[in-house]
Amino acid sequence: MWEPQGMYSKFLLKQPTILFGENAIMGLKTYASARVSVIYGSSLNEGYKQKIINALSSFEISFVQKTWFGEPTLETLHATIKKIEDFKPDLIIAIGGGSVIDGAKMVRTYYEFPFFDVKETSFSMLNWKTTFVAIPTTIGSGAEISSASVMYNDSQKTKEFVISHQFIPEIIVLEASLIENAPKNMLLASMVDALSHAIEGYMSTIDNLLVDSYAEKAIQIISQYHHVINDGVEHEHINKLQLASLFAGLVQNHCIVGASHALAHQMSAYGLSHASAISIFLPVVIRKNISEPNCAARFDQLARHSGFAKGEDLLSFIERFISSVDLTKERDIVKKNRERIISDNIFFEQALADKGGQGNPVPMDKDFLLSIFKDASS
Ligand SMILES: [Fe+2]
Numbered sequence: 185m186w187e188p189q190g191m192y193s194k195f196l197l198k199q200p201t202i203l204f205g206e207n208a209i210m211g212l213k214t215y216a217s218a219r220v221s222v223i224y225g226s227s228l229n230e231g232y233k234q235k236i237i238n239a240l241s242s243f244e245i246s247f248v249q250k251t252w253f254g255e256p257t258l259e260t261l262h263a264t265i266k267k268i269e270d271f272k273p274d275l276i277i278a279i280g281g282g283s284v285i286d287g288a289k290m291v292r293t294y295y296e297f298p299f300f301d302v303k304e305t306s307f308s309m310l311n312w313k314t315t316f317v318a319i320p321t322t323i324g325s326g327a328e329i330s331s332a333s334v335m336y337n338d339s340q341k342t343k344e345f346v347i348s349h350q351f352i353p354e355i356i357v358l359e360a361s362l363i364e365n366a367p368k369n370m371l372l373a374s375m376v377d378a379l380s381h382a383i384e385g386y387m388s389t390i391d392n393l394l395v396d397s398y399a400e401k402a403i404q405i406i407s408q409y410h411h412v413i414n415d416g417v418e419h420e421h422i423n424k425l426q427l428a429s430l431f432a433g434l435v436q437n438h439c440i441v442g443a444s445h446a447l448a449h450q451m452s453a454y455g456l457s458h459a460s461a462i463s464i465f466l467p468v469v470i471r472k473n474i475s476e477p478n479c480a481a482r483f484d485q486l487a488r489h490s491g492f493a494k495g496e497d498l499l500s501f502i503e504r505f506i507s508s509v510d511l512t513k514e515r516d517i518v519k520k521n522r523e524r525i526i527s528d529n530i531f532f533e534q535a536l537a538d539k540g541g542q543g544n545p546v547p548m549d550k551d552f553l554l555s556i557f558k559d560a561s562s
Pocket residue numbers: 325377380381445458462
């Protein structure tokens with residue numbers, strides 16, 4: 185089982201500089217650099233490209249479109265790594281969704297440490313020469329504050345986590361304008377993912393009093409401002425949701441999440457997005473966990489500290505919120521594959537071995553996960 189590196193459960197990990205608000209990217213002006221590579225996905229438009237150029241004080245900038253689709257594999261990263269090696273940047277910007285940022289973490293790692301081995305991540309102290317800037321164009325995944333890079337293992341058809349706390353970027357830029365055009369349904373599901381990071385992290389077996397306050401704040405902000413996704417857009421409020429998502433990501437990164445994630449990660453093989461799969465499993469997982477009295481007390485505390493009267497109120501907020509997400513297609517896929525998954529031992533073995541789901545407060549075994557899956561798919 186993956187163990188948290190070092191003694192960080194009592195402390196906060198490396199704290200990136202967070203530039204947030206309208207034109208936050210202009211804060212990069214003060215970071216001296218000679219050569220900048222910008223790794224981008226499909227969401228970078230010409231207007232923002234110009235904004236990046238205006239925000240930098242460097243001599244040369246190269247824009248490199250990522251060469252991987254979905255989660256990166258070592259093979260699909262290769263062509264991007266080659267371009268970065270040729271250009272030799274001292275500052276690397278990754279702009280895009282979680283998979284762009286995660287892939288760029290590995291590109292930077294192989295650029296600086298060509299001998300890096302994804303199976304041997306005990307190189308916990310990588311001393312970077314480059315500065316790494318993450319500019320998320322989605323909300324919720326927490327990739328920008330995560331020590332993990334989610335890769336895809338082509339031969340096993342599974343997601344793999346490569347983990348080093350040095351992967352956390354030095355600078356994060358959060359601008360509301362970058363996500364205002366994202367599809368609403370995707371944003372809603374992503375906010376459920378953010379909620380799950382705060383809740384599963386808070387409830388997890390790894391206790392961290394300092395990080396608790398980030399979980400409470402994240403839930404309080406999301407419950408107060410989630411309506412702006414549907415009601416149209418005040419940038420200031422979208423920016424608050426971006427910060428809440430980052431706080432929740434920080435909780436996930438310190439405390440490890442639980443059964444919702446262990447199961448959701450297996451559903452990518454069935455074409456479900458991470459956030460949709462989380463939306464399907466989260467309420468059932470919370471209910472199973474809080475049937476244990478200590479977990480119920482902990483959940484009650486989380487609810488009270490984040491502005492609800494009791495745990496049941498927080499849970500009904502989550503259920504109402506999830507019912508506003510259109511999951512018709514995803515629920516159909518789960519129902520269609522229900523019997524096949526129930527009889528698939530490997531599905532549950534992989535869920536139990538999943539490094540991203542090891543923090544569940546109730547010890548997980550196959551029967552526990554099976555009963556969650558049955559309830560969530562009925
Ligand atoms: Fe997640």
